[in-house]
């Protein structure tokens with residue numbers, strides 16, 4: 001690993017200022033803890049990706065194909081033609097700087113190349129050099145850079161330090177979306193076989209088995225049955241959780257972490273309780289056993305491939321519409337891309353809640369709605385019997401996950417649900433929530449163990465706001481509706497704000513939901529004693 | 540008396556100290572880190588500024604370690620995960636000496652007895668040792684948290700296989 005140990009005479013040096021260098025200098029250092037591992041060849045070859053090979057970012061020689069330059073420039077040319085937005089983003093930035101200090105990676109690191117404007121400039125400078133007249137004539141003077149192998153390494157370093165969260169775009173007067181530029185940068189890198197493992201292996205798994213973890217149908221079935229047992233222990237009610245049931249009204253697709261991960265699982269129990277209580281005619285699928293779509297972090301093509309399987313399953317099972325679980329980037333795909341890449345889903349019907357009769361017009365084309373919308377509608381119509389006091393052990397704050405908040409505007413529904421299921425809900429400061437929410441720092445495929453320090457940097461602004469409500473209101477739970485968040489916020493909290501648990505929205509719904517015929521509840525979804533029931537459990 | 544000077548010039552000394560700390564970050568970011576006063580928009584700059592002030596006051600009052608420790612921890616926690624080596628992460632403490640000498644040469648009207656100055660500098664050195672402890676603690680925490688993260692990912696898988704988690708992962 002490229003970790004530098006200073007010689008003794010350097011240690012005694014008083015001036016520790018980093019060397020002043022121009023942003024145009026592409027040199028980067030891959031320090032342990034700040035980058036992602038390269039993809040394993042078994043995954044890249046499974047997906048038929050080009051130049052599958054064993055490599056690591058710390059290698060001096062990245063074994064680029066001989067015609068790498070040509071591949072990149074042609075790839076850029078194709079994309080400029082295909083995506084008008086990319087061409088516009090390349091041309092119209094006036095470098096006003098409004099976005100500069102809005103990126104959580106910049107805020108946490110102070111590294112100028114994490115300013116969104118400079119992140120985009122990494123690609124734009126090459127565009128300028130090779131695709132604009134001024135750049136062709138003036139080169140460096142016009143802000144152009146000649147493409148070099150160093151620049152490829154720099155791209156890899158910084159395009160995998162962007163969680164594609166789109167916070168910066170909220171502040172750009174021209175609506176430039178740096179996340180889209182990052183996506184293009186990653187697509188270009190992938191053309192050279194520079195994929196990262198945490199994106200490619202889950203995508204390969206999903207392509208093979210239907211979920212990122214590679215769980216096979218019998219494993220999925222086991223997991224669901226296990227949850228049904230657990231829920232029975234807590235509530236005394238044995239629910240049905242149909243799998244691959246043809247002709248069900250609704251196909252329910254959750255992120256796979258929901259049935260494996262801690263704390264996701266407690267929210268999964270909440271879903272099962274809720275859907276049983278309202279008597280929804282639904283089914284899981286062992287083949288569409290993943291709501292997430294790591295293809296989104298790879299390329300438009302991969303996103304399309306993985307998204308298609310959900311709709312093919314809906315068709316095969318003959319359902320009317322699709323309900324999706326608590327996931328973040330799944331909704332970026334559904335709301336912003338699905339319709340263009342695989343839609344419209346004409347063989348399905350516009351989602352209508354059979355319980356309330358509400359027609360979800362906004363999903364008229366994709367035929368898919370988020371469970372937070374569905375549950376909020378149930379509560380609004382008074383269809384649920386809720387006992388808020390069963391969440392009195394929690395003092396809750398809500399993290400707006402980037403994609404549900406910024407990509408689909410799901411801002412009010414989760415708050416409405418929270419206010420209906422618990423007595424103690426406190427907002428974080430205004431400039432850190434809703435559209436301005438700070439990312440968890442680990443999205444878009446960056447949530448790996450090897451990238452831990454970078455994640456802690458990127459997550460600092462979020463954690464800092466949680467710390468504030470912990471100090472002000474004794475908050476002890478950070479609730480969210482995204483599977484990546486549920487995996488990556490617990491370590492973030494453990495490092496920056498010890499004492500905060502992370503929980504799913506439907507975990508709290510499950511706690512509060514009074515089910516017909518339930519036994520006296522003594523524990524919550526975590527199997528911890530409910531407030532006031534501690535003695536009963538101990539006895 | 541040194542103490543009088545330190546109390547009178549606290550603002551100037553701390554300001555110079557913070558400037559020196561921030562000059563350890565890339566030049567293009569110093570303005571933001573120094574000037575953005577919203578604690579939520581600029582947690583790094585805000586923490587350095589406010590904790591440096593507290594540290595200095597506690598040092599002048601010759602407070603016990605516990606009061607110093609909280610402020611040291613807040614700054615070190617940040618620097619541990621930034622682009623610094625261990626030496627660079629704790630080095631900011633020694634910059635206080637530079638800040639003090641600079642302010643003394645610019646604003647010190649009175650004679651400052653050398654033994655008082657040396658005594659104060661020794662306190663700064665002790666602070667550096669605390670910072671090193673704090674840095675090591677943060678590194679340890681990172682390793683513990685990484686292990687816990689792995690455990691969380693597979694918790695319900697192991698439970699399903701009827702494997703007692705503790706038999707595989709000894710709690711640290």
Ligand code: SF4
Pocket residue numbers: 092093094095096097098099100116117171172173174175176
């Ligand atoms: S806010 Fe928009 S126009 Fe201004 S620098 Fe950023 S990307 Fe460019």
Ligand code: SF4
Pocket residue numbers: 102103104105114115116119161162163164165166167168169178179182
């Ligand atoms: S999309 Fe998010 S992570 Fe990427 S540059 Fe913008 S603010 Fe930073």
